[in-house]
Amino acid sequence: MKLALWTYEGPPHVGAMRIATAMRGVHYVLHAPQGDTYADLLFTMIERRAERPPVTYTTFQARDLGGDTAELFKNAARDAVARFKPQALMVGASCTAELIQDDPGGLAEALALPIPVVPLELPSYQKKENWGAAETFYQMVRAFAKKDPGATPPVVGPRCNVLGPTGLGFRHRDDLVEVQRLLASIGVEVSVVAPWQATPADLARLPEASFNVVLYPETAGLAASYLKRTLGQPHTRTIPIGVRGTEDFVREVAELAGLDPEAAVARARDASTGRSAWYSASVDATYLTGKRVFIFGDASHAIAAARVAADELGFKVVGLGTYSREFAREVREAAARHGIEALISDDYLEVEAAVASAEPELVLGTQMERHIAKRLSIPCAVISAPVHVQDFPARYSPQMGFEGANVLFDTWVHPLMMGLEEHLLGMFRNDFEFHADAAASHLGAGAGPARPAIPVARAVVAPPADIVMAAVPPANAPPATVRAEADAAAPVALSWAPDAERELGKIPFFVRGKARRNTERFAAEQGLTVITRTTLYEAKAHYGR
Amino acid sequence: MNAPIAIEVLRERGQREVFCGLTGIIWLHRKIQDAFFLVVGSRTCAHLIQSAAGVMIFAEPRFATAIIDDRDLAGLADANEELDRVVDQLLARRPDIRLLFLVGSCPSEVIKLDLSRAAERLGARYLPQVRVLNYSGSGIETTFTQGEDACLASLVPQMAQSHEAAQLLIVGSLADVVEDQLVGLLTEMGIEQVACLPPRRAGDLPAVGPHTRFLLAQPFLADTARALEARGARPLPAPFPLGVEGTRGWLAAAAAAFDVAPERLDAVVEAPIARARAALARHKPLLEGKRVFFFPDSQLEIPLARFLARELSMQLVEVGTPYLHRAHLQQEIEWLPEGVRLVEGQDVDLQLARCREARPDLVVCGLGLANPLEAEGMTTKWSIELVFTPIQGFEQAGDLAELFARPFVRRALISGAGSTTRGAAA
Numbered sequence: 001m002k003l004a005l006w007t008y009e010g011p012p013h014v015g016a017m018r019i020a021t022a023m024r025g026v027h028y029v030l031h032a033p034q035g036d037t038y039a040d041l042l043f044t045m046i047e048r049r050a051e052r053p054p055v056t057y058t059t060f061q062a063r064d065l066g067g068d069t070a071e072l073f074k075n076a077a078r079d080a081v082a083r084f085k086p087q088a089l090m091v092g093a094s095c096t097a098e099l100i101q102d103d104p105g106g107l108a109e110a111l112a113l114p115i116p117v118v119p120l121e122l123p124s125y126q127k128k129e130n131w132g133a134a135e136t137f138y139q140m141v142r143a144f145a146k147k148d149p150g151a152t153p154p155v156v157g158p159r160c161n162v163l164g165p166t167g168l169g170f171r172h173r174d175d176l177v178e179v180q181r182l183l184a185s186i187g188v189e190v191s192v193v194a195p196w197q198a199t200p201a202d203l204a205r206l207p208e209a210s211f212n213v214v215l216y217p218e219t220a221g222l223a224a225s226y227l228k229r230t231l232g233q234p235h236t237r238t239i240p241i242g243v244r245g246t247e248d249f250v251r252e253v254a255e256l257a258g259l260d261p262e263a264a265v266a267r268a269r270d271a272s273t274g275r276s277a278w279y280s281a282s283v284d285a286t287y288l289t290g291k292r293v294f295i296f297g298d299a300s301h302a303i304a305a306a307r308v309a310a311d312e313l314g315f316k317v318v319g320l321g322t323y324s325r326e327f328a329r330e331v332r333e334a335a336a337r338h339g340i341e342a343l344i345s346d347d348y349l350e351v352e353a354a355v356a357s358a359e360p361e362l363v364l365g366t367q368m369e370r371h372i373a374k375r376l377s378i379p380c381a382v383i384s385a386p387v388h389v390q391d392f393p394a395r396y397s398p399q400m401g402f403e404g405a406n407v408l409f410d411t412w413v414h415p416l417m418m419g420l421e422e423h424l425l426g427m428f429r430n431d432f433e434f435h436a437d438a439a440a441s442h443l444g445a446g447a448g449p450a451r452p453a454i455p456v457a458r459a460v461v462a463p464p465a466d467i468v469m470a471a472v473p474p475a476n477a478p479p480a481t482v483r484a485e486a487d488a489a490a491p492v493a494l495s496w497a498p499d500a501e502r503e504l505g506k507i508p509f510f511v512r513g514k515a516r517r518n519t520e521r522f523a524a525e526q527g528l529t530v531i532t533r534t535t536l537y538e539a540k541a542h543y544g545r
Numbered sequence: 546m547n548a549p550i551a552i553e554v555l556r557e558r559g560q561r562e563v564f565c566g567l568t569g570i571i572w573l574h575r576k577i578q579d580a581f582f583l584v585v586g587s588r589t590c591a592h593l594i595q596s597a598a599g600v601m602i603f604a605e606p607r608f609a610t611a612i613i614d615d616r617d618l619a620g621l622a623d624a625n626e627e628l629d630r631v632v633d634q635l636l637a638r639r640p641d642i643r644l645l646f647l648v649g650s651c652p653s654e655v656i657k658l659d660l661s662r663a664a665e666r667l668g669a670r671y672l673p674q675v676r677v678l679n680y681s682g683s684g685i686e687t688t689f690t691q692g693e694d695a696c697l698a699s700l701v702p703q704m705a706q707s708h709e710a711a712q713l714l715i716v717g718s719l720a721d722v723v724e725d726q727l728v729g730l731l732t733e734m735g736i737e738q739v740a741c742l743p744p745r746r747a748g749d750l751p752a753v754g755p756h757t758r759f760l761l762a763q764p765f766l767a768d769t770a771r772a773l774e775a776r777g778a779r780p781l782p783a784p785f786p787l788g789v790e791g792t793r794g795w796l797a798a799a800a801a802a803f804d805v806a807p808e809r810l811d812a813v814v815e816a817p818i819a820r821a822r823a824a825l826a827r828h829k830p831l832l833e834g835k836r837v838f839f840f841p842d843s844q845l846e847i848p849l850a851r852f853l854a855r856e857l858s859m860q861l862v863e864v865g866t867p868y869l870h871r872a873h874l875q876q877e878i879e880w881l882p883e884g885v886r887l888v889e890g891q892d893v894d895l896q897l898a899r900c901r902e903a904r905p906d907l908v909v910c911g912l913g914l915a916n917p918l919e920a921e922g923m924t925t926k927w928s929i930e931l932v933f934t935p936i937q938g939f940e941q942a943g944d945l946a947e948l949f950a951r952p953f954v955r956r957a958l959i960s961g962a963g964s965t966t967r968g969a970a971a
Binding site for chain 1: 559561562563564565566568585587593595609612614615617624628630631634635683684685686688911913920
């Protein structure tokens with residue numbers, strides 16, 4: 001039993017629903033009690049779908065448990081086939097129905113329905129939403145994508161399938177458009193896109209391509225491995241997020257398609273309007289240098305975001321983590337490349353504590369981290385599911401490809417204060433309208449300075465020398481709360497002279513804790529018991545060299 | 546109000562597109578400000594509450610889920626020990642909590658996890674700091690607002706025995722502002738002893754006894770009413786305080802029971818009624834004659850339909866309700882126009898077919914259906930908003946009408962016919 005306040009992922013049958021809603025010509029009969037129909041609103045409200053998800057729930061009640069819930073399931077399946085006339089039926093159980101062991105697969109088979117039935121076994125008490133989506137897509141591919149030795153159609157040019165986009169996916173709709181453009185620009189034909197808008201008949205055409213493009217390993221990884229194993233179709237591993245990620249992706253695709261990789265990159269670049277690299281190189285962006293960024297999300301988006309943050313925007317990645325335990329190894333490897341330890345957790349409170357103690361200047365996370373960042377008054381941009389209605393913007397807003405890189409530049413940089421504003425805040429920190437407790441103008445009148453103290457217990461660790469005290473910091477946070485955070489940090493009895501305290505108050509909140517610790521450590525090493533303003537600057541010079 | 550009038554009710558059993566009782570936690574945890582709701586259930590339960598709560602709430606919530614995993618099911622872990630551990634963890638983190646509800650779910654019911662014994666065990670450990678109670682919000686036993694009924698019913702045995710003279714108990718969660726208004730009116734009428742269930746703080750649980758008269762503020766509290774009657778309290782038959790007529794009838798029931806002179810009642814309600822009528826008059830031109838179709842949701846459907854029909858002259862095409870409690874709704878049913886189609890239970894596909902066939906002007910339905918119906922060209926009102934908004938009492942009658950008018954106003958505005966409609970609505 002595990003205590004959960006918020007969850008990053010729903011149950012696995014919601015993952016199955018994401019496949020069913022993405023596809024056409026399928027219907028999902030879910031053995032589930034009343035109440036489980038809440039899942040419909042994820043699609044109709046968050047994604048604003050204009051149709052109900054193609055799902056029939058048996059909605060059994062307590063009085064049915066003594067009777068025949070199996071009969072209820074059979075009627076629901078029969079009625080659904082008659083009413084919705086799908087090409088194929090998916091059947092399964094939600095968590096409660098799993099306990100009553102009615103075996104939807106066996107029951108559906110006994111009905112001798114006129115269409116194929118794909119039984120889904122999604123263990124609700126072990127697995128979660130993304131796994132459920134991946135397993136469901138894999139089962140659908142396994143059921144319909146069969147190699148027909150008699151009919152191998154001639155592969156005219158380089159041709160691939162695109163795998164991964166689902167219902168309720170983070171920017172899947174726009175990523176798909178962008179990646180299709182990218183593939184077209186280098187002369188690679190797309191045979192089937194799945195599960196997005198694919199029918200079971202489309203899945204049967206998967207073997208016609210020579211390789212697969214995997215956009216989201218979280219949902220398409222299992223199916224892609226299966227296609228590699230059984231049909232010998234290789235698949236891409238690079239996620240086309242960021243300029244470098246996109247270029248590496250194009251090279252990988254070119255190699256799989258038998259094209260010249262560098263020529264393909266040149267063609268892809270020519271066909272796009274990539275501005276992010278120049279924007280990042282322009283002098284206006286120098287204020288982005290070394291911004292401390294905390295990244296959390298699903299594994300693919302988190303790893304890609306860390307690369308973009310460090311290599312394309314010049315940020316410093318101070319936290320990297322994921323809630324996808326299935327991809328913990330990949331995230332740990334990526335974190336090691338940034339010289340930090342990965343946070344693998346689906347415990348919202350643990351993530352919150354990690355964000356608070358990393359003292360980032362920007363959080364790139366999910367909707368959960370957006371809430372954490374709001375509470376800590378840290379700017380934030382959303383980079384990953386779980387999704388929110390805001391993650392389905394009306395405008396074209398991909399994360400992938402060169403246009404995606406432009407979008408990332410804008411959405412990650414806009415929450416930050418602009419370069420000159422930041423300098424002015426640094427210079428006139430005690431100005432009556434600009435002082436440390438005043439909210440930044442761009443946050444609006446409602447953004448008060450109230451920053452609830454989050455007690456952060458932490459060991460005294462050696463801080464990286466380069467971030468001891470930033471030179472031009474914004475100061476938009478109250479000093480009082482940070483005192484509480486730092487109180488526990490003093491290892492020896494040291495006192496701060498009033499002038500030193502005042503000076504410390506001028507240091508921006510996100511490095512103030514570290515500055516306090518470093519100064520105290522420096523003072524202890526020097527054998528001082530009282531810290532003065534001078535000690536503070538001596539410590540800065542000492543650690544800042 | 547004599548014998549129940551004969552009404553015809555269509556009973557349906559099929560797929561229900563409704564929330565389970567766990568959803569009530571979303572408003573109950575705001576209402577009782579030092580209570581914590583711990584659902585003992587699955588990841589689905591956690592996801593449901595999170596999704597139904599408008600996806601996410603900003604503050605650290607006073608609800609959580611103890612997610613049962615395969616170790617608990619396989620007997621590798623003792624589920625009771627695990628639950629105790631989770632509760633210890635929770636209460637250590639939240640020392641401000643005074644009342645903890647262990648909330649049963651479909652999985653906990655099916656595996657027969659005895660939460661009443663767990664509540665007793667944990668209560669013995671944590672009293673007097675924290676009182677531990679349990680109720681079921683499971684979908685196999687409760688539909689949406691029935692979760693509140695189960696929660697309040699679990700509070701009744703905890704209420705002290707009252708030996709005082711007559712007191713009035715208002716039963717059912719109301720927005721604080723509404724509660725204050727209604728208590729204010731009752732006090733003005735001269736009824737001094739008024740208490741509310743649920744209270745705003747766990748320690749303020751009112752007493753109950755043979756001198757207690759109670760008024761239901763919500764139509765979905767069958768079990769709570771039964772539990773109160775078992776403690777000797779007596780119900781005051783009344784309509785529900787929605788709209789001018791409902792609110793007046795509700796107050797009049799209290800007035801009659803507490804020997805308030807009719808003139809006094811009239812004097813107290815005169816001004817608020819005038820305000821409410823004026824507010825309703827602003828919305829009536831837009832609503833009268835419009836045909837409305839209710840999908841079942843909160844059990845508020847019948848009182849709401851009565852209000853729309855009688856005070857705004859709307860036409861009722863179909864009124865669906867998940868459960869119809871005839872005794873509590875007697876006055877409401879008598880007030881419904883003749884021949885209205887009442888449907889208890891649901892078969893969502895059949896109901897959708899009837900709705901499409903009838904092409905009503907307004908469909909009141911849940912969030913799973915609203916956008917698809919809008920996309921088909923229908924105008925909808927999300928029913929959950931009617932549960933989360935202060936709508937009871939005289940001062941809110943206009944707001945309640947506005948909730949139904951807004952979809953029409955909006956549709957007119959964005960269809961380019963805004964100027965004329967604005968005139969009518971203002």
